[in-house]
Amino acid sequence: MKKLIFVSALSLMSCLALGQAAIDQVMMDQARKDKEKSDKSIQDPKSNVKAATWMERAKTYENIALQYTQIDSSAALTAYEAYKKVVELDLTKKGEPGRISKEAQAVLDGAEGTNLYNAFVKQGAEKYQSQNMIDALKMFQMAQQINSKDTLAALYGGISAQQADKKEEAVSQFETYITNGGKDPSVYYGLAQLYRSDNNFDKAVNTLERGLEKNADNKDLKSEIVNIYLASGKEEEAIKQLKDVIAKDPSSVQNLVNLAILYDNSGIKLSGKIRDLEEKVSGSSKKSDQLTKQIEDEKGKLEVFEGEVKRLTARLKAQPKSADLKRQLGEVTATRDETKTNLAKYEADLKALAANAANSDNAAAEKELADLKGQYTESRNLAIETYKKALEVDPNNYDALFNLGVFYFNDAVELKREVDNMNMQEYQQRGKEVEGRVCGRFKKAQPFFEKAVKIRDDEDAKSTLENLNNVLTQFEGKNVTCIQE
Numbered sequence: 001m002k003k004l005i006f007v008s009a010l011s012l013m014s015c016l017a018l019g020q021a022a023i024d025q026v027m028m029d030q031a032r033k034d035k036e037k038s039d040k041s042i043q044d045p046k047s048n049v050k051a052a053t054w055m056e057r058a059k060t061y062e063n064i065a066l067q068y069t070q071i072d073s074s075a076a077l078t079a080y081e082a083y084k085k086v087v088e089l090d091l092t093k094k095g096e097p098g099r100i101s102k103e104a105q106a107v108l109d110g111a112e113g114t115n116l117y118n119a120f121v122k123q124g125a126e127k128y129q130s131q132n133m134i135d136a137l138k139m140f141q142m143a144q145q146i147n148s149k150d151t152l153a154a155l156y157g158g159i160s161a162q163q164a165d166k167k168e169e170a171v172s173q174f175e176t177y178i179t180n181g182g183k184d185p186s187v188y189y190g191l192a193q194l195y196r197s198d199n200n201f202d203k204a205v206n207t208l209e210r211g212l213e214k215n216a217d218n219k220d221l222k223s224e225i226v227n228i229y230l231a232s233g234k235e236e237e238a239i240k241q242l243k244d245v246i247a248k249d250p251s252s253v254q255n256l257v258n259l260a261i262l263y264d265n266s267g268i269k270l271s272g273k274i275r276d277l278e279e280k281v282s283g284s285s286k287k288s289d290q291l292t293k294q295i296e297d298e299k300g301k302l303e304v305f306e307g308e309v310k311r312l313t314a315r316l317k318a319q320p321k322s323a324d325l326k327r328q329l330g331e332v333t334a335t336r337d338e339t340k341t342n343l344a345k346y347e348a349d350l351k352a353l354a355a356n357a358a359n360s361d362n363a364a365a366e367k368e369l370a371d372l373k374g375q376y377t378e379s380r381n382l383a384i385e386t387y388k389k390a391l392e393v394d395p396n397n398y399d400a401l402f403n404l405g406v407f408y409f410n411d412a413v414e415l416k417r418e419v420d421n422m423n424m425q426e427y428q429q430r431g432k433e434v435e436g437r438v439c440g441r442f443k444k445a446q447p448f449f450e451k452a453v454k455i456r457d458d459e460d461a462k463s464t465l466e467n468l469n470n471v472l473t474q475f476e477g478k479n480v481t482c483i484q485e
Contacts (some may be wrong), residue, residue: 001310031068034060051090055100058082058107062101066120068125074118074135082143083107083116108121110147117146128156133164137173144176151182158187169193170401178207185221192224201232219249235266257403262384267379271414274372277365285297291350298343305336383407398456405448405461409472411469412441432480439482442468 038057042048064071072078090101097105107114124139140157144150158173161415174191177184188211195204205228211221211277222245229238242259244250312329319325384407390400416438422431449465452458475482 002370002389026066026328028071031060031064032071032145035064036377043051049089051086051098051100053084054082060106061109062116066115066355067122069123070476073123073126076116076123076139077120077142079116080108108146113258117143117153117229119148120146121156124153124156124160128160128163133160136160137164137166140173147181151177151409154180155182155184155187158190161189162194167197170194172365178210185211185215185218186209188215189220189224192228194230196231199232201228201234204228210239217248219245223255230262235262238262239266241418251393253390253397253400256386256390256393258398259398260400261388261403263379263383264403267376267383270376270379274369274376277369277372288350288353291346291353295343295346298339298346302336302339302343303338307338308332380411396451396455398452398458400406401448401452402458402461405445405464408441408445408448409464412438412445415441433483435475435478435480436483437485439472439480440467440484442471442475443482444484446472 018205035457038060039052041053042057048051061072061075061082065075065079069075084103087097087108090098090104092098098343107116107204110117120139120143124136124143127136127139137157137160140153140160143153144157147153154173154177157171161167161169161173169196171191171312174187174194177187178191188207192204192205192207192211195201195207205225206446208221208225208228212218215221223240226238226242228244229235231242239259239262246255246259249255276344309329309332312332316322316325384404387400387407388405389395391404394400415434419431419434419438420429422434444463446468449461449468452461453465472482
């Protein structure tokens, strides 16, 4: 019995559905007839000057836009123009708006109970769905003319403009959305990206900060501020922002890794500055040593040449007609005079260098160097500390393991420069000790690469580990004791 009732109900529903479809078809046919009638009316010179004709046309096309868009996918625009025509034609003898003019103006102003705004949004959405982004944007912009305070049309207008590759329009639409009180974090993020693509980093950050005012805990907006600071070369601001993010979410291993990388990169930059400044500070001393040596060499040469001139002069007195002795004396005398000239030049250069060094502010340069070294040590320690914090949260985090391995590896390479720049005497005095420290730092990197390789079969980690093992084998072959500090 229940089965029979069910079948009966189903049959009734089918009949109702068929009946509704028939009704819808009748109404759509009527809408077509109303459209044809309106189209003919405005061609009639007597009818097309009447406000009532245009009012009927406005309502006809508005109804099509709302319900029967397959008849005319741009019916909302026709309705809009018709309402404007009503306002233009329906004037009293005093030139004031008439009754239907006020009604039309209310529709154009998006007054409560009117639907032209909805008609534009609906047809804009349909054009968007059919991938006609240019016309979709036009519909959403028209909707905003009717209701300038709404966010929906501005939101989809911005999306349509972006899809149509109209960047300026997209920016304008999204800014309107935000001005009207829109809160969607993806809009703030997308708008920031548009500003960033033009290297307008200040506006990009400002947009994200406005987004955070409406979405205080949104991680994507906070992370993007960091990315933009990095893209604009503002590492200090990026570090500050990321520290704030971590303070609110200390369990985010990726944020910890990113912060460690920032400290790491800061240390690398400082290391380069330190090297340049050290060369500048020590350059004067090296040049002075070089000139002093050249002066000593020239004085030694001069002493030899003076003695040779005396010897040849004495021999020439004994053999005044010897052409060969005259030639030798002439050559030696010329070489002696050239040596005197070189000696005078080197002595003058050394004197000028000493005067210049006396006038330069070496104390300031040395203070700057000390400050940079302090900053470098701080960045280095913070990088290590933050990588280790990341590994406390996730001991198997590949990025933290690999980057910490690279940190110690590069640290060893940097210290090895000191050994490479030693002369034989310096190497004999302390070369082995420094090499031991170099080996120790390479050794410190080894376990991080080994674990990273186990976690991920990555070629970079594998090749670096292989290179590292070869280096340690070479130290072992030289009987260098690794000193881990």
